[in-house]
Amino acid sequence: MLSSRRQSNRSNRWVPTAPPGRPGARGAETAPRVKNDDGAKPAKPRNTTRVARVPVKAGQHPLANASENAQLFDYEQRTKAAFDAVVPTLKQISGLQHKADFERRAQALAKEQLGFELPGDILADAWVTQLDMRRLFAWCVFQTYQQFCDDFFANDFLSRLETEFQTFLIECGFHTLDISPCADGRLAHVISYVLRLPHKVVRRRSYAGAMFDIEDSVTKWTEMELQRFREGTPTSADMPTRYLKTVVYHFSSGDPEHEGCAAHGSDAGRAAQGGLEQLKAFQTAVENSFCCGASIDLMLIGLDTDSDAIRIHMPDRHGEIDLKRYLDASELFDATLSMSRAQADEYIYGQVRQAGGEMSEGMQKLMSHLLINNVSQIEYVRQYHNGRYQDIGHAERFIGAGIGFEEVQLRNLTYFAYMQTVEEAAADLDVGINIFSKLNVSHDLPVPIVVRFDYHGQVPGARERAIEHCERVDNALHDRYTELATKGLLHTLRVIRDCEAGERIEVMGSSVKGQVFEEAH
Structure with missing residues (x-):
């Protein structure tokens, strides 16, 4: 926790403006570029600190939103800097505890560096024994969390066009998008950053290994169907829209044997298989309980937590999600880098359409939307984190x-x-x-x-x-x-x-x- 974070000596304020969102256009089909994975476990790289891809300049990719990326980076840096200021500030305060006027100086330092004062009783007792740094550390983390929350709900920095996306989702044939990522903190930004979706519209429940609670999802499905039947929201019960359950598992391209999903032993294959089995079990639970499995659709997404590039698994010839067939957003990024915006948009949609087989047009549109959105996040990591996060x-x-x-x-x-x-x-x-x-x-x-x-x-x-x-x-x-x-x-x-x-x-x-x-x- 102490070694790889950028430190800040000041400001506990978050002031980035709200980034916009967009559904994105669609285009014509082209030759498919589906990646067929033979399931072999990748070899451990010789040097995991090297960056695999060349960073790009702001706005270089035609589909990337450079202004949104700048706003999101500012928000990320300001927020994490406030948390990461805790340890260096407490180190300074620790060095003052036996000096004259300790309490006043400690409070002034905390107010300046962290934006709040420390509990007076903890400081007052320091002369008797040693300053209780564990309590102070927890206090500071909790205070910083409260400031972060208050600021988030007061200013709503990550607000996007919720109504527009809900309309787009319905046009794709879905009334609910329910996403279960792994509980790993490296996926905590999967909605607002990786997929660039409005967090108020998308349901998110995180579980270790993305092994979501099936009963909880069935309860949510039942709630949504009752709401559609009784209130006609977000769609009426007679509309042929479906509930889309999505799992996001993860892996590490830089150190696959150690920095993958801990719940699955850093084995990407096991993580994907576990997510798929959980999705199928949820669908079966609804079918067995309500005899309407046709109202459930499934999606499986893999996330490289080193680069934030996603892979969306495509169906096999029987229409079932195939663990070995997927579209890789990083490859699509590179393939479309020199195209115009319209050409790149058409190219990506073409790959989805060709790979999708018998998938509905709505599912193809939504998958294309997610891949296009992820282009901005890939450029975000390449531009601001040199292509790969330092804290993989x-x-x-x-x-x-x-x-x-x-x-x-x-x-x-x-x-x-x-x-x-x-x-x-x-x-x-x-x-x-x-x-x-x-x-x-x-x-x-x-x-x-x-x-x-x-x-x-x-x-x-x-x-x-x-x-x-x-x-x-x-x-x-x-x-x-x-x-x-x-x-x-x-x-x-x-x-x-x-x-x-x-x-x-x-x-x-x-x-x-x-x-x-x-x-x-």
């Missing part, structure tokens, strides 16, 4: 546990563990704790966990139940990871939010010291 491994700042986290749309910011209870998400949590044992605990820093439950304010008693969920999960976390908690190596923040009203988060308390948050706010 884990570098998350905190674990998010519970239900919510709409605001987290940035790579390597959060490891997700969606849950109602700790028991049901034990495997996901254990993966997260293992990640943070290497990132934080190995440096004698605690694992910061934000326990979050969003609720619908119009439902009687929903807020009270959300608070109860927070307290129950918080207690269960401390019980499950008792050794870490008793050593001060695990701290939690309890948060709720009325998602129906679009409100900011509401802090309920923290293991650092609950009443401090009330005093500070």
Whole structure:
């Protein structure tokens, strides 16, 4: 956590403007360029620090949105800089603890560097023993998270054209796009960055290995069908639109044997196979329960977390998703680099149409849209990260546990563990704790966990139940990871939010010291 991040000495403010979105045009077919993977595991590269591709200049690719990329980069840098300022600031404060006027100087430094003051009681006790840096670290991470959330919901920097995309989605024949990426923090930006989709329209639920909860997805499907039948939204029940369930698994092109999906042993083949099996199980569950499997469509996407290039798996001759056949966005990027915008758009749509076989025209349009959107992200990584992220491994700042986290749309910011209870998400949590044992605990820093439950304010008693969920999960976390908690190596923040009203988060308390948050706010 300490070695590979850009540090900032100032500003905790986020001020990028809202980037625009667009559905994108379509064009004519051309010769197919489907990649057929023989399933062989790629050899480990001799030097994983080398960049495979030559960086491009801003706006060089005709389909890339250079202005949006600049805005997204500014947002990413400002946000992560605020989190990454915590450690260097605390190091400075640690060096002051035995100097005269320590408390005043420490508070002034924290206010200047981080944008908030520190708990006075922790500073006041420093003269007796050593300054409790673990509590201070957790406090600062939680305060920074709260500032990040407040700013996100107040300014909505990642807002896109939600209505336009919903209309486009319906035109493609889908009323719901439900995406389950891996809980790995390197996929936390898959909606707003990698796929450039409006996060308010797309449903996202992250799980370790992208092995999503089938019952949860069936419940959501049922809810959407009832909403269509009773309210006629987003489409009426008599319209032949479908529910599209998508899995995004991941792999590392630079270090495939070590930096792939931990839940699948860094084996891209296993990750893809697991995602496909989960998709089929969901479809079967709906068919067996409601006899209407035709209303479910499936999509499988692979993401190279080193470069953010996606691959979309195409169907075989029987119409089933084929793990060995896919369109690679990075290859499409290179193939269309010297074309005009219209030619590049037509070329990509042509590849999808040729490879898609019997896929519906709507599915072809949506796949083309995602591949075209990903072109901007590929250029983003090539331009701003020299073609490959420096932190190709884990570098998350905190674990998010519970239900919510709409605001987290940035790579390597959060490891997700969606849950109602700790028991049901034990495997996901254990993966997260293992990640943070290497990132934080190995440096004698605690694992910061934000326990979050969003609720619908119009439902009687929903807020009270959300608070109860927070307290129950918080207690269960401390019980499950008792050794870490008793050593001060695990701290939690309890948060709720009325998602129906679009409100900011509401802090309920923290293991650092609950009443401090009330005093500070």
